[in-house]
Amino acid sequence: MTNLMTYFNAFWVGGIICVIGQILIDKTKMTPARILVLFVTMGVVLTLIGVYEPLVNLGGAGATVPITGFGYALAKGAQKAVQTYGLLGAFTGGVTATAGGIAAVILFGYLAAVAFNPKEK
Amino acid sequence: MKKYTKKEYGKMVERSAPKTSMFQNLLWAFFIGGAICVVGQLISQYFRNRGWSIENVASGTSIIMVFLGALFTGLGLYDKLAKFAGAGTIVPITGFANAIVSPAMEFKREGYILGVAGKMFVVAGPVLVYGITTSVIAGVIYYLIR
Numbered sequence: 001m002t003n004l005m006t007y008f009n010a011f012w013v014g015g016i017i018c019v020i021g022q023i024l025i026d027k028t029k030m031t032p033a034r035i036l037v038l039f040v041t042m043g044v045v046l047t048l049i050g051v052y053e054p055l056v057n058l059g060g061a062g063a064t065v066p067i068t069g070f071g072y073a074l075a076k077g078a079q080k081a082v083q084t085y086g087l088l089g090a091f092t093g094g095v096t097a098t099a100g101g102i103a104a105v106i107l108f109g110y111l112a113a114v115a116f117n118p119k120e121k
Numbered sequence: 122m123k124k125y126t127k128k129e130y131g132k133m134v135e136r137s138a139p140k141t142s143m144f145q146n147l148l149w150a151f152f153i154g155g156a157i158c159v160v161g162q163l164i165s166q167y168f169r170n171r172g173w174s175i176e177n178v179a180s181g182t183s184i185i186m187v188f189l190g191a192l193f194t195g196l197g198l199y200d201k202l203a204k205f206a207g208a209g210t211i212v213p214i215t216g217f218a219n220a221i222v223s224p225a226m227e228f229k230r231e232g233y234i235l236g237v238a239g240k241m242f243v244v245a246g247p248v249l250v251y252g253i254t255t256s257v258i259a260g261v262i263y264y265l266i267r
Contacts, residue, residue: 010159018151018213021207032211036244040252061161062155065186065213070217071256075260078256105221113225117229
């Protein structure tokens with residue numbers, strides 16, 4: 001039962017984060033690039049002020065899969081590394097924590113772009 | 122023939138454009154965005170069941186989601202979904218993969234260096250610049266106030 005709840009929470013938390021993005025697109029005509037930049041930055045800021053972590057505890061992948069979750073992983077990684085390595089950690093922690101995702105984006109992004117061609121619109 | 126000012130013309134375009142209600146857009150964004158996150162939850166549950174650490178579960182889930190986003194973009198399916206789902210497909214990390222693959226595919230004719238590899242970062246570049254920059258600043262602030 002609790003297992004089922006985690007999926008339900010992931011669904012609505014993730015859904016609402018996307019709805020916020022959709023409202024911005026409809027109301028301000030923001031481009032996808034601006035949405036992504038705004039959301040990743042907000043993820044970092046909200047993590048720093050301690051607001052995003054509770055959202056992750058509640059929504060799980062609903063909070064980590066949206067691009068705000070990338071900001072969360074960056075900021076949390078930086079904080080953790082600061083605890084161990086001091087100021088150096090501010091530089092190493094974020095990218096270390098997100099290295100898997102960044103490498104995957106570059107590898108799979110490149111391979112997909114080479115293997116496939118744009119579809120006729 | 123009547124001449125229209127730019128403003129009048131803009132209004133005419135707006136009126137004749139197919140009306141999709143904002144409520145409909147929000148509903149699509151909610152359900153598709155939520156559904157993509159449920160897929161992420163399924164993947165992270167699988168890794169958690171294998172006894173992976175929290176950090177590794179997060180990395181593993183990102184890697185699989187990015188793979189799926191890149192694959193479905195290549196197959197042309199992700200953009201079909203994006204027509205309805207809007208932010209529901211843009212905001213999840215699969216949309217980040219989509220933002221990398223789409224321009225890279227589009228500019229393949231400009232070669233594999235400045236075409237594919239260069240255009241991969243048209244959107245991803247700014248995301249990394251702002252994400253990493255703010256995270257370093259956040260780390261410094263955390264260092265000062267902790």
